Amino acid sequence: MTAAASWPSVEGLAYGGDYNPEQWPRETWDEDMRLMREAGVNLVSVGIFSWAMLEPEEGRYDFAWMDDLLDLLHSHGIAADLGTPSVSPPAWFFHRYPDARVTDKNGTVMGFGGRGMASHAAPEYREAIARMAGALAERYGEHPAVVMWHIHNEYGVPIAEDFGPRAVVSWRRWLEERYGTLDGLNAAWGTAFWGQRYGAWEHVVAPAATATITNPAMKLDWARFTDDQLRECYVVERDAIRAHASQPITTNFMAHQAWNTDLWKWAELVDVVSDDHYLWSPDPDAHVGLALSADLTRSVAGGKPWILMEHSTSAVNWQGRNIAKRPGEMRRNALTHLGRGADAIMFFQWRASRSGAEKFHSAMLPHAGESSRVFREVVELGGHLKDAAEVRGSEVEAEVAVLYDWESLWAQDLEWRPSDDVQFRERMRTFYERLWRDGVTVDFAHPDQDLSRYKLVVAPASYLLTASSAANLTRYVEGGGTLLVNFFSAIVNENDAVHEGGFVAPLRDALGLTVEEFLPMREGDTAAVRWTRGAEVELPSDVWQDDIVLAGAEVVAENISGPGAGKPAITRNTHGEGVGWYVGTKLSVEALRTVVDAVYADAGIEVSGLPEDLEVVTRRGAAEDFVIAVNHGDDAARLPVAGKDLLSGAETDGELEVPGGGVAVIRTSRGTGGDGV
Amino acid sequence: MTAAASWPSVEGLAYGGDYNPEQWPRETWDEDMRLMREAGVNLVSVGIFSWAMLEPEEGRYDFAWMDDLLDLLHSHGIAADLGTPSVSPPAWFFHRYPDARVTDKNGTVMGFGGRGMASHAAPEYREAIARMAGALAERYGEHPAVVMWHIHNEYGVPIAEDFGPRAVVSWRRWLEERYGTLDGLNAAWGTAFWGQRYGAWEHVVAPAATATITNPAMKLDWARFTDDQLRECYVVERDAIRAHASQPITTNFMAHQAWNTDLWKWAELVDVVSDDHYLWSPDPDAHVGLALSADLTRSVAGGKPWILMEHSTSAVNWQGRNIAKRPGEMRRNALTHLGRGADAIMFFQWRASRSGAEKFHSAMLPHAGESSRVFREVVELGGHLKDAAEVRGSEVEAEVAVLYDWESLWAQDLEWRPSDDVQFRERMRTFYERLWRDGVTVDFAHPDQDLSRYKLVVAPASYLLTASSAANLTRYVEGGGTLLVNFFSAIVNENDAVHEGGFVAPLRDALGLTVEEFLPMREGDTAAVRWTRGAEVELPSDVWQDDIVLAGAEVVAENISGPGAGKPAITRNTHGEGVGWYVGTKLSVEALRTVVDAVYADAGIEVSGLPEDLEVVTRRGAAEDFVIAVNHGDDAARLPVAGKDLLSGAETDGELEVPGGGVAVIRTSRGTGGDGV
């Protein structure tokens, strides 16, 4: 087969959703075609959960209904993203291969009846998915409706870890490959502690239930192993498809919403990056988390356009209180994705299911049918995407990088950390939200990658930072970069071992300090810092303080209460051509404003001064720019920009009023709408 | 054997409790007889946990002590309700038949040492209980002390579900009987969703641990199956007894306190309904829940007198904080049961156990002995019941029915509902409490039953409402009835599938609306509605709003804040000769007052205007009525009634003062004390 394209063959921006017509009688399919056309749908994902329909008995395939479906779609000009059904093996599979079921850490075997999770380590499973993917590709590799392949679904969800017998065999083999010798493993895991030295590979078990906490380096490797098992299964399917088909292959990520997959590694294996995103209902500013996910998705995609494979038209069904989207909210969400690089806007799912676990999940066509508010907005959004088709292929450029490393997340999530109140996710969101509110567009970056093109690099949660990563950051500062590091960073190496020299030692040169001791605070306790650079201001803090040992850094704020009262809280260090900032206490989005204003000044970043609720991102096209504006506030906001709003058709020569809750996509000459504005 | 009587042969009202003398030396039994006589006890339940005493080894019976006990009781004029001990098989049983133990959904096997729960699906268990029940009936079927049979104890408590191997075999057979074909099962369960289609019966497993949530229709059937297994075991014992004995047979329910048994079905199988009830300590108004349970018990009994088989003289022992009853509280509780149809007032248990799990449970004879407050009140209550003996056989009549369907409860309790804050139990209690505070006596009704005799039907929580039930309700309205429906009703059919036409569609005619979308609110958020029928008033609301699509209904209140601000909140619809009300947001007991006042007016229901804490119920005798008054308040209350208080002997010719905390049972001429007064 020839090399795959990096984008499915669909005209303009793609629009559609998961389509599972096997849940309805055939006559409903025709209604679906009519309404899809009305909504402007040009791409649907099919077959994702269809294994039991496609292979009702082991080795006996039934493709007739899929033939029919693909032909029907094609005849209506709708392209298909064809799923492989490996996420949900049929009942017969688990009956026949009970050892291919997942076992949890307490020894409970996960049975059939939900979404049929299989052990990704099981050879029986790998053989079965290869056979199924190959059969699909052989049959549909040339089908004119099929423009993309969608392997599996949300790897790692609902669960990734398997502690069963198949996994243990794979685990030992994986460790032998990683370490070569037991001495290597014993050293990496620090097994001298608590007397855990291994004398034979077969003595190594999975980190399942233990009487007290399990060796953390072992658990960190287990997280890597688990991710690797998933990726190996992806490759099995990818190769089986590629033998027969040349369309681009993807699998849908859940960036910053699921945690077991290292998307830097995954993104290398797909032809085009796709992502699912759902608002987190308890969060009234969930659209900020949405933007974070979108930027992270674009970043793992190397800045190239990506596919929003799933989001929801309104409420989901699996949260404690499933908040419906208000009128206009779906459009705002979709436009944020578009603005941050998505060239396909897709939903789960086309038609709401009457039965099953997700019947209360919203859909493009809800239970209330086509006369509903939701369907009217779906049709409207389809029109918008048609109007904005020329955005396709343009890219987002950022001056700021935020470090994001799944290995550090995994390590920080292990047990027995200094404080339960210090969490990767919270810190990542807080720093991101500060930048988002300031209108500063960011990329996410791995700490090992070349950072020289960024004016500012932010490390909100780099607990695990290898010596080589630290050296990379130090070089970045030396070369003139501005680095902002939050506390509890640069603590351990790749084996979760404390760095030689103590906490933060690998960044000693860049930051001009080390940390002698952590000073976490009791639950609910608060403190404050006095900022003294420029104006003197007091900022509230909580959760954490550090006992900082200065090694050249200048103190720009000190703790005025708390266990570290009188000690440095925030520092600034010039190193080489650049500057290294360190924040040694927990600051809120609001309190961080004072800090980042000073950091922006060092980095030469100008902020727009627009209202915080007016989200503005620029996509850079071949010749012109596209400014996407999303107004999350209730009041109209004025955006300085010149050009044409592709949605309304209005021309503006200096300022556009975006109504409360409204959106705009302005084609503008290069330079009149810059990054962040 | 001849058909059983519907009431045990005891004179007057029955009074007594569980009696487990095997826990004490023989000399204590004589003291028990003396004190029972002093207290007016005329009925005790014996043998409920006595299997290990009656059959110390498999097949070897020891009836000597039971012979002795029954003779002793009889010689003191105390009747026996003879239990079968099937709730607690002996240690030897589980040692011999380990597969007859219960397995939980995570695969943990429940061992011996608590209350020896057995797998109700296990043939070994069914054979053993049939043998034991038969042996008891053969020996004691003619014993003059034995006036009733008490099978098992609180079916479904402490656990009902069993996921073990015996259950899985039964489950497949049960499904085959229910559905006939796999196509039927696949359709009912909607297995097309998430690829769960079954191709063979033996592929179906129990809905035990799965990686994510399990098919809800499967789980709903599992609840039905579980209940059916319990009922099959009951029938096994009943038939074994009936072969040798003619006394009425019962088993003690736990109406609205245990949830695995569909009491509409159970009530058909017993000769007389009996119920256990315990106050829920955290609830300062637990007596309202007590009244609810009593009305529900009477309702499943078809309005006929029933047996309060267990309640407590004071604190229980299994709650977090076991609140002792205050002086007079036991009497109030007992009189509420009497007022709502109980002709037998029994306790768990006669004498407090010194050992074991329930030694801190109160008893008629507490650890402190006969010189205690509790025993004095027990003696006093015995006297009251003797004085009120003529109440026996009278019945309660109600103008209002509240819909109560265990299948709907089971379905609503499944996972992934729109909001965790919407609960069957809370809604049932809130609507009931509104009616209770208004002095409106209610029956509970199944939504399929003939409702035409009621002026008002209330549906607080009818999430699962079949098309035929909905048609029944619609006919009820057409015929002139008043129907009050709370939100999240008429959502799914018997397979937990969303109704065609969308939410509330089956009640579209009766209510004059459907619901396009649910608008649940974030945890803790509040809103309000503006009521505009008659006076304009603002009512607080929370948790839920609906996006209502009117189809003829009149809006009587709209949301003035929250996600549905400006939309209809409460509606009224005339249909045929009747009226259908709909409440589309969550209102408290207090806020509901405005609504029900208008509803009462439509239904022609007059409320008494008595103080809310003065509980008044009328039992209709053959010639005269009995007004039972229970004053839960601290202040005396005046009750307009003429007649004689059977407890105090006082005659009243128009108004009776019931002291704070006091009670009265007034014999009155028909009509001077009506329903609700």
Next chain:
Amino acid sequence: MTAAASWPSVEGLAYGGDYNPEQWPRETWDEDMRLMREAGVNLVSVGIFSWAMLEPEEGRYDFAWMDDLLDLLHSHGIAADLGTPSVSPPAWFFHRYPDARVTDKNGTVMGFGGRGMASHAAPEYREAIARMAGALAERYGEHPAVVMWHIHNEYGVPIAEDFGPRAVVSWRRWLEERYGTLDGLNAAWGTAFWGQRYGAWEHVVAPAATATITNPAMKLDWARFTDDQLRECYVVERDAIRAHASQPITTNFMAHQAWNTDLWKWAELVDVVSDDHYLWSPDPDAHVGLALSADLTRSVAGGKPWILMEHSTSAVNWQGRNIAKRPGEMRRNALTHLGRGADAIMFFQWRASRSGAEKFHSAMLPHAGESSRVFREVVELGGHLKDAAEVRGSEVEAEVAVLYDWESLWAQDLEWRPSDDVQFRERMRTFYERLWRDGVTVDFAHPDQDLSRYKLVVAPASYLLTASSAANLTRYVEGGGTLLVNFFSAIVNENDAVHEGGFVAPLRDALGLTVEEFLPMREGDTAAVRWTRGAEVELPSDVWQDDIVLAGAEVVAENISGPGAGKPAITRNTHGEGVGWYVGTKLSVEALRTVVDAVYADAGIEVSGLPEDLEVVTRRGAAEDFVIAVNHGDDAARLPVAGKDLLSGAETDGELEVPGGGVAVIRTSRGTGGDGV
């Protein structure tokens, strides 16, 4: 071997910590020696987790590194407390003997990877630890560095209970030995309740998962059995060592921080008592809990000096928020231990581990190295201990005993108690803290022991109090003692059976009352009592009230609100020559002040009147006393004392000013610093 000494052969006060050099390269060991000398370290614990190093394969020993280590220590004048590694069997052990793993109550088997907990009932384990301990003793019994043996580590931590097959076999044997006959067992467990009668020993299972709660007497015996299993394993090792070595043998307790070991029994088996203690971070007054643990440790040691085997220089790592000690806090903690009888001050651990589960646990030598605050304070503390060496061997004398019985704790912790808010630990801490704040030094005592030497005996939580213990307390009062008993005491006997005669009946004579009924309060409810002895004062109360039946006692306070309003709350009874006080409601540390002031007056106890935060304890030497003062407050405090502060060298002739946060050890003539002052 000759009988062991009762103290390790170390000069002066011992100082040091756990030393696990196998985690570092050999060159680090030399640095360790240098720094230990600098810090004044004279004793280290080695080998505690070294099984996998000492016996890398079953039966093949590697002692070379331990030879090297002990020689190195000896050459630097540092003594060794040589551990047996039985707490952490190697991976090969569990691979070879899978049935020697621990099973939890739900059937989950605890695997390798944490701290390798083994089944203490497993014969394979017992053989292996005997062999290993014997091999160590044979090789090092004569080594000049070895001055003590340290068996295992913190028995019962992380878990004590094992429900696996090996344990069940032992359990049946243990029960047969305890009860002789099944009739005995059935009577003790009250198996007549809930039909639990056993007809054969092999029918008895472990109290693992059951459908509802398990027989409480069975569970209480299970706690005794579990403790006995641990103790049997200790004896196996002790005997194996004693065959070859004569140094004192210990195992490190966790008094009042771990709960599965009855330290009254354990203390009889060790040559010298040692204890580990860690501050509980959420408690801002954790130093009070520290003092409690120290007093309890000294008490189980029979008043003799003991070893603080582990505490921390700063934060631990296993709590939710691991609070670092502030400057001076480590010294205060160490001095409190010293003041309350510890003649050895040791830490976990010498050098912070770079890897593993406890890398964030502080150490004498932290990650930041020797230039850190912590190491400086370690060096300072070493100097203090050298200066105060003459304190060694002196003893603490107390006029007050607090009853502490692990069996009562175990029984009270069982399920289904009257109120979840009544907890052994809370009541023990509250009463202890009252006495601590009053400067009253206490011993802890078992309720069976001779109490006649105490002026006051306090029973904060004697739920289980045998008839003979109650008789002992009654004799104590008769003989002139003052007894203060908190509610929910003297409720059950050794089988968790309610005493004949009802609650508190065994103390009826001593207290002049019984309790007819418990009146626990709803969560969060509060009440008050009116105290009327001397001044009239109102004290807040909550959680609990009693329905007291007076039998001679005088009411000194009554409840003025709550369920027991108007009833006695606090009583005083003269019996024989003494006085019995009873507190029938839950009072706080502050509210108890009024009560204990009156009790002190009865008992003839004078309180110092010093500031509550100034902790003062006196150790009585052969000729002189040593007053140890620890100022937990921020302000300086004046202590009336004459003598020489061994730490500062200052002489004082009547009053010493102890700075805020400071400490002092004053050698004083007998009588000038008395008990509590």
